[in-house]
Amino acid sequence: MVSENRPALRVDVRRPQRADARRNFDALLGAARDAFAAKGVSASLEDIARQAGVGIGTLYRNFPTRQDLLNAVYFGEIEELCIAAEEAASLPPWEALTAWLQRFVGYAATKRAIWESLNRETDSFQAAREAMYAAGTPLFVRAQEAGEARADVSFDDLLRMVSGLTAAGYVDQAQRDRVLAIALNGVRAH
């Protein structure tokens, strides 16, 4: 029932009609996601097109500006994040929160890259952020009401903390999880 009420978060980019065109569209989105995560916002669009196995012209037909491509990747991630929040709702309070934050970690790598060019608040970006906050806040409030999370910490503080931790460089995956656990320990009510 929740998923039906979730606002659609539609972008003005629409998926093409023909089968081959849809394949290219999806390949471009995938390549863009990888490239932005790996090289930041300044990733070469020609590289992305090459990686997707299409011509540069095809990229520009689907995404007229760099910002359009960035938006498409970004909104896709946000949408998945909202769905993850719904799925986590069935877990116990603290586990639900940390499970969702784990998913956020995967998203934050992309977000960081996009933030670089999106920090002036576009209204579409604003809407996406609100959708994400709407999805995550209940999890956090529930953990607070259960006495598991500190009451004097805001959800915004928490998200920015996790977002920052994710963007840092680590020796391996294990260290990242360890560091995240240390920081989350600071959020826990004792």
Added chain:
Amino acid sequence: MVSENRPALRVDVRRPQRADARRNFDALLGAARDAFAAKGVSASLEDIARQAGVGIGTLYRNFPTRQDLLNAVYFGEIEELCIAAEEAASLPPWEALTAWLQRFVGYAATKRAIWESLNRETDSFQAAREAMYAAGTPLFVRAQEAGEARADVSFDDLLRMVSGLTAAGYVDQAQRDRVLAIALNGVRAH
């Protein structure tokens, strides 16, 4: 007595002899520090030269490659950080650690930018990192031995955590301090 023993951390770049040349050298370093912090590693070298009020040729004479300039800025920051550690040594254990980490926050903004291009381990970079760790570890160990910091956390974990938190985007300075405090609370022994 500590400062006499600290290894010199010299870079192969040397300050020119003539007075006007030294002025230019210093102006370039300052402009580079600002530019790398503001725009990341990909800041335009021509912008840096312009900002420093010198020609592009002068930049290249002092720093033949982009990496040389990056190194010069980086090693300068590291050196200051080592000095800050010595100064902090006179404070009580936990205060000394957090004071130094506060200083690290200022340095991390630069470091993040440099990390992007320096993640393959140059030996000179390795040396700088070791110098920094040598400076900070005693502060951390002292806090652990005083029972103020968790014994099951490593100094490397701590530094990467703070480094990541620093690089994140915040609404204002107050939020950054708040978030840092939350995360450090996770390091504290209760």
Added chain:
DNA sequence: ACTATAGCGGAGGGGTGCCTCCGGTACCAA
């Protein structure tokens, strides 16, 4: 099978940054 057309892709012009090179400038020593 056939055709109308949605969709493809890369050549190419414009822009920007990197780095070299060398004629000119200004410092410093005598």
Added chain:
DNA sequence: TTGGTACCGGAGGCACCCCTCCGCTATAGT
């Protein structure tokens, strides 16, 4: 003051990326 020279600085060649344009291709409907 004057000469020797360390140093300056920007013009210019190169490489890369952005984005447009248009002749060609593959698809989907009949």
